[in-house]
Amino acid sequence: MDSLKQEIVEKLPKVELHCHLDGSVSRKTIRKIAEAQDYPLPSSESELRNLVQAGEDCQSLLEYIGKFDTVLDCLQVEEAITEAAYDLIGDVKAENVAYIEVRFAPMLSTHKGLSADQVVQAALTGFKKGEADFGVKSRGILCMMRHHDDQRNREVVELTKEYLGQGIVGIDLAGDEASYPAGNYKELVKLANDYDLPITLHAGECGCAGNVRESVDMGATRIGHGIALKDDPEILAYCVEQGITVEICPNSNLQTKTVTEWSDYPYLKLKEAGLNISLNTDNRTITDTNLTKEFMTLDNLYQIGYEGMQELTENGIKASFTEESMKKELLAFVRKEYQEVSRNA
Numbered sequence: 521m522d523s524l525k526q527e528i529v530e531k532l533p534k535v536e537l538h539c540h541l542d543g544s545v546s547r548k549t550i551r552k553i554a555e556a557q558d559y560p561l562p563s564s565e566s567e568l569r570n571l572v573q574a575g576e577d578c579q580s581l582l583e584y585i586g587k588f589d590t591v592l593d594c595l596q597v598e599e600a601i602t603e604a605a606y607d608l609i610g611d612v613k614a615e616n617v618a619y620i621e622v623r624f625a626p627m628l629s630t631h632k633g634l635s636a637d638q639v640v641q642a643a644l645t646g647f648k649k650g651e652a653d654f655g656v657k658s659r660g661i662l663c664m665m666r667h668h669d670d671q672r673n674r675e676v677v678e679l680t681k682e683y684l685g686q687g688i689v690g691i692d693l694a695g696d697e698a699s700y701p702a703g704n705y706k707e708l709v710k711l712a713n714d715y716d717l718p719i720t721l722h723a724g725e726c727g728c729a730g731n732v733r734e735s736v737d738m739g740a741t742r743i744g745h746g747i748a749l750k751d752d753p754e755i756l757a758y759c760v761e762q763g764i765t766v767e768i769c770p771n772s773n774l775q776t777k778t779v780t781e782w783s784d785y786p787y788l789k790l791k792e793a794g795l796n797i798s799l800n801t802d803n804r805t806i807t808d809t810n811l812t813k814e815f816m817t818l819d820n821l822y823q824i825g826y827e828g829m830q831e832l833t834e835n836g837i838k839a840s841f842t843e844e845s846m847k848k849e850l851l852a853f854v855r856k857e858y859q860e861v862s863r864n865a
């Protein structure tokens with residue numbers, strides 16, 4: 521199989537299901553929104569990079585999560601949220617992402633008086649303006665946070681219900697999985713289920729396949745990461761049977777020490793078991809990545825070729841939470857573009 525060429529990968533249409541807004545605001549945009557609020561940032565690029573990027577020597581998910589602090593401090597006013605959302609759409613256009621689901625936790629932007637509702641509206645304004653200017657289709661997913669109390673997370677369930685079909689397409693649970701297992705959120709996820717909200721949950725990022733099983737039983741049709749499935753064939757088979765899609769984020773998984781070396785990365789194991797896999801960045805800025813880099817990483821490790829790239833892309837479209845008509849359109853577009861490549865290869 522031909523190995524991937526970066527310049528072709530960049531040009532091919534891609535889709536992303538697992539991208540956090542706060543972890544994907546470029547350094548350039550961070551500077552812009554910080555300056556507008558007189559928020560002090562280090563003047564040197566390398567110091568800023570240390571503040572907002574995890575790097576290879578990151579030791580854990582907790583250390584990784586600390587990299588959100590600076591940007592979250594700046595995402596407390598509507599203009600900054602709109603600008604961050606808009607600039608992200610511009611950034612993903614540069615590598616030809618055709619459709620992206622961007623997730624964010626509205627409650628994390630309410631520290632200076634914004635309501636969660638205002639946060640959602642500010643982000644949606646940025647996405648819509650981005651779609652108009654760059655032609656990238658986008659939808660939002662709202663995140664409950666593991667360290668937040670039930671009352672705050674319940675507000676996120678209610679907001680998702682309110683904005684479903686108006687730019688928001690689903691709900692997630694993010695944060696420190698090791699300290700807060702999936703089972704703590706049964707009641708909240710049940711409420712999301714009662715409202716028929718599409719559900720994706722972070723699980724199996726911290727070494728526990730039991731969290732994946734529990735998340736699926738609670739009603740998640742997609743799992744963020746799911747890497748712990750590599751150590752539990754029974755739960756892996758269960759997820760295959762249930763038609764679950766895992767949103768893997770290889771370079772992030774290495775930084776958070778979900779796996780400690782590439783030889784442990786379970787892409788082939790999960791694929792050969794028959795699991796639906798979609799490829800994602802998680803956090804473009806914190807992990808210093810984009811989808812092109814993630815595809816090149818998988819190709820270097822497993823020689824996935826354009827066929828593998830197309831399969832991962834189609835998996836993402838099929839598992840996306842957007843309207844059926846848009847999925848159909850995206851699938852047709854992707855198939856046409858990839859055909860072109862195989863013809864020219």
Ligand SMILES: [Zn+2]
Pocket residue numbers: 538540694722744802
């Ligand atoms: Zn994530």
